[in-house]
Amino acid sequence: xxxxxxxxxxxxxxxxxxxxxxxxxxxxxxxxxxxxxxxxxxxxxxxxxxxxxxxxxxxxxxxxxxxxxxxxxxxxxxxxxxxxxxxxxxxxxxxxxxxxxxxxxxxxxxxxxxxxxxxxxxxxxx
Amino acid sequence: xxxxxxxxxxxxxxxxxxxxxxxxxxxxxxxxxxxxxxxxxxxxxxxxxxxxxxxxxxxxxxxxxxxxxxxxxxxxxxxxxxxxxxxxxxxxxxxxxxxxxxxxxxxxxxxxxxxxxxxxxxxxxxxxxxxxxxxxxxxxxxxxxxxxxxxxxxxxxxxxxxxxxxxxxxxxxxxxxxxxxxxxxxxxxxxxxxxxxxxxxxxxxxxxxxxxxxxxxxxxxxxxxxxxxxxxxxxxxxxxxxxxxxxxxxxxxxxxxxxxxxxxxxxxxxxxxxxxxxxxxxxxxxxxxxxxxxxxxxxxxxxxxxxxxxxxxxxxxxxxxxxxxxxxxxxxxxxxxxxxxxxxxxxxxxxxxxxxxxxxxxxxxxxxxxxxxxxxxxxxxxxxxxxxxxxxxxxxxxxxxxxxxx
Numbered sequence: 001x002x003x004x005x006x007x008x009x010x011x012x013x014x015x016x017x018x019x020x021x022x023x024x025x026x027x028x029x030x031x032x033x034x035x036x037x038x039x040x041x042x043x044x045x046x047x048x049x050x051x052x053x054x055x056x057x058x059x060x061x062x063x064x065x066x067x068x069x070x071x072x073x074x075x076x077x078x079x080x081x082x083x084x085x086x087x088x089x090x091x092x093x094x095x096x097x098x099x100x101x102x103x104x105x106x107x108x109x110x111x112x113x114x115x116x117x118x119x120x121x122x123x124x125x126x
Numbered sequence: 127x128x129x130x131x132x133x134x135x136x137x138x139x140x141x142x143x144x145x146x147x148x149x150x151x152x153x154x155x156x157x158x159x160x161x162x163x164x165x166x167x168x169x170x171x172x173x174x175x176x177x178x179x180x181x182x183x184x185x186x187x188x189x190x191x192x193x194x195x196x197x198x199x200x201x202x203x204x205x206x207x208x209x210x211x212x213x214x215x216x217x218x219x220x221x222x223x224x225x226x227x228x229x230x231x232x233x234x235x236x237x238x239x240x241x242x243x244x245x246x247x248x249x250x251x252x253x254x255x256x257x258x259x260x261x262x263x264x265x266x267x268x269x270x271x272x273x274x275x276x277x278x279x280x281x282x283x284x285x286x287x288x289x290x291x292x293x294x295x296x297x298x299x300x301x302x303x304x305x306x307x308x309x310x311x312x313x314x315x316x317x318x319x320x321x322x323x324x325x326x327x328x329x330x331x332x333x334x335x336x337x338x339x340x341x342x343x344x345x346x347x348x349x350x351x352x353x354x355x356x357x358x359x360x361x362x363x364x365x366x367x368x369x370x371x372x373x374x375x376x377x378x379x380x381x382x383x384x385x386x387x388x389x390x391x392x393x394x395x396x397x398x399x400x401x402x403x404x405x406x407x408x409x410x411x412x413x414x415x416x417x418x419x420x421x422x423x424x425x426x427x428x429x430x431x432x433x434x435x436x437x438x439x440x441x442x443x444x445x446x447x448x449x450x451x452x453x454x455x456x457x458x459x460x461x462x463x464x465x466x467x468x469x470x471x472x473x474x475x476x477x478x479x480x481x482x483x484x485x486x487x488x489x490x491x492x493x494x495x496x497x498x499x500x501x502x503x504x505x506x507x508x509x510x511x512x513x514x515x516x517x518x519x520x521x522x523x524x525x526x527x528x529x530x531x532x
Contacts, residue, residue, distance in 0.1 A: 082469065086429030089464035090422075105469035106436055113515055114469075 006031055008038050014046045014115060015039060016108065020053035028064050032071060039075045046115035047072050048108060052083025062097040069102055078118040080104065082111040155252040158238075163188040163206050166247060175254060177224030191221045191252070193228060209235035209248055221252060230256040274357075274372040279308045281328050281366045283321065295375055297347035308371075313345045324369075331360030331367055344373060353380045394423045400431040406438045407508045408470075409501070413446035421457035425464055432470050438515055439508040440465055443501055445476025455490040462495055471511055473497070475504035 009016045015038055017031070039047060049068065054061065065081060072079040080103045084092075092099060103118065105111035148156055148169050155172035157165055164187055168180040176183075176191060183190070189202040196202070196219060208215035214236045221231040234251045269276055275292035279285055285303045293300055296311055303310070308324070309317045323337075336342065336356035343351045353376050361368040403409045410428055428440065442458060444450065450458075462472040474497040477485075485492070498504040 084467045084469070086426065086433055086464075086468065089429055089467040090425060092467055093460045093464045099467060100463070102467075104467050106432070106438070107469075110436075110438065110469055110515065117515075 006034075008034060010038075010042060010044065011112075013042075013044050014048060014112065015042065015044045016048045016050065018050040018053060022055055023061060023064065032068060035068065036071055036075065039072055039077050044077055045119055046078045046080065046112075048111045048115070049079060049081045050083045050108065051081055051088070052085060054088070057084075057088040057091060059095050059097055062092055062095065062099060066097075066099065066102065078103070078115055080111045080114050080118070082106065082108055153253060155250075157188075157250045157252070159188055159206070159248040159250060161245060161247055163202065163248070165190075172252070175223075175252065176221075188250070193220050193222055196220065205233070205235055206248060209237050210245070213237050218255070229254050230259045272372065274374045277303075277308060277311070277371045277373065278361065279324075279369045279371065281368070283307050283309070283324055285310075286365075286368065292373070295346075295373065296344065302347075311344055311373075313343050313351050316343070327358060327360075327369060328367060331369070333357070333359040336371070344375070352377050394420060400428055402431075402435055402437070403441070403505060404509060404512070406436065406512050407441065407505070408432065408435065408437045408439070409441040409443060409505075411443040411446060414448070416447060416454045416457055418453075418457070421454075421461070425457075425461045428461060429464055429468060432465060432468050437470055439471050439473065439511050441473045441475050441501070441504045441508055443476040443504070444474065444481070445478065445501070447481075450481050450485055450488075450490075452488050452490065455485060455488065459490075459492065459495075471496075473504045473507055475499070475501050 006017055006019060015035075017035060019031070023031075035047070038044070049065070051057065051065070069079040069081070082105045084104060103114060105114045149171065151169070151171050152174070153171070154169075155175040156169035157172050158167035160166045164185055165183050168178070168183050172183075173179055178186075178190075187202070188206065189197040192202050201219070205215055205217050208217075214234070216232070216234050218230070218232045220228045221233075222228055232253045232255045236249050237245050238247050238249055240246050269287070269289045270291075272289060272291060275295040276287075276289045277285055277292055278287040285306050285308050288300050288303050292298075292303070296303075298310075309320055312320045334357070336358050342354050342356055344354045345351055355374045355376050357372045359370045359372075361370050399411065401409045401411070408428070408431055410424070412424070416424070431437065432440065442461070444458070447454065458474070462474075465472050472495060474492070474495055477497055477499060496507060498507060
């Protein structure tokens with residue numbers, strides 16, 4: 001299988017990465033590595049993680065998302081997950097995955113707005 | 127046999143023994159006819175079966191035992207002619223006893239020759255088969271009148287017998303099916319598997335439904351398929367273990383189930399209406415008791431509407447819910463969590479004083495969920511949240527566009 005490429009786009013001081021298909025351990029590690037380096041290199045203040053293209057979201061993916069968000073925060077940037085589909089949201093709630101601390105938005109536009117609020121008000125905004 | 131070799135005995139004794147043997151054969155009427163078809167000799171069995179004493183019947187025509195219609199149609203003569211032509215004729219038909227009672231008889235007529243090959247007469251053996259024919263007719267009748275298609279399959283998988291229903295259900299004539307592998311009635315994609323399952327049934331034959339838990343399909347002659355339910359049963363016979371399969375077309379039942387399911391869905395749909403009250407604001411008035419099924423359905427339709435309308439705020443109005451217990455509260459909180467994951471803010475509305483008390487006493491933690499007493503207040507709050515978000519959205523857009531290289 002060829003390694004999937006997840007392009008990281010930069011819009012102003014925001015990074016956008018779109019996760020698609022199925023994620024395996026190796027791919028996740030590669031994404032974490034590149035994303036951490038990009039956030040550090042560009043000094044982006046916010047990162048949008050688009051998950052609308054993920055075919056499967058289980059507790060593994062949920063842990064991955066939590067990890068990626070934690071990593072981005074440690075680098076001093078804000079992270080917003082966008083595009084969680086209805087079925088995915090139900091699955092995550094039913095699995096009981098603690099995701100309350102994550103910032104989420106419906107789409108990229110609303111995600112950008114949320115990042116803006118996060119930058120202005122710190123972590124108290126939602 | 128312990129008797130001494132036949133040749134050692136006096137021919138007279140032998141003849142008497144033979145005669146005794148013939149008379150001892152019960153259930154058969156043995157009749158000797160001359161070449162003209164008149165009775166020449168008459169066994170005890172014939173007397174028992176047909177009722178005529180030997181003294182009365184000798185010299186009477188063979189047609190005496192036929193029904194009037196058959197006699198008029200010349201059947202006795204043609205039966206004898208057939209025997210004369212080929213040496214032996216087997217027929218089955220109605221015969222008449224002395225008292226006029228009719229019975230179903232199987233008759234074998236053989237031509238008798240003397241030592242130099244000249245035909246001297248006929249030997250006829252008549253057997254009463256009324257009972258076995260009746261049993262057979264009963265079996266056929268049962269088979270044909272069965273509401274299900276019945277297919278009887280030999281242990282090698284070939285079709286031995288089918289009933290009328292099978293012809294109607296599958297669109298084959300029975301002649302086309304007899305001798306064919308039973309798999310012709312199975313859709314192509316299941317055929318290989320069916321062969322293996324068939325072996326399994328022969329290995330441990332017992333009456334049971336086929337493919338428990340599976341959706342079974344039959345294949346018509348024209349290739350179309352229909353859902354079926356099949357019961358299997360073993361039939362021990364002289365040809366080994368046969369398998370009888372009763373096949374029922376359940377198309378109608380399946381449709382009815384679907385219709386019921388649709389109705390149930392519609393009722394659930396009606397009981398969980400999601401209303402768009404404002405741009406990007408959805409309201410969900412919950413009325414009545416909230417059980418797990420309804421709660422799941424509610425969450426589902428709400429989340430779908432969020433995605434569809436790109437809603438940013440949802441109002442859950444619980445003024446129509448009679449009691450909030452732990453379970454209902456859990457359902458509500460799960461819905462809120464799922465909506466939050468999608469990026470929509472939730473507002474609870476319609477919390478009555480007693481509900482608030484109950485929830486606090488139950489120790490239900492609503493977390494950061496906003497709550498308003500009246501729907502009007504909840505809507506106001508919703509609009510403010512949307513406005514705030516829109517403001518920051520515009521700001522965000524300005525920031526981005528401003529930094530975009532001109």
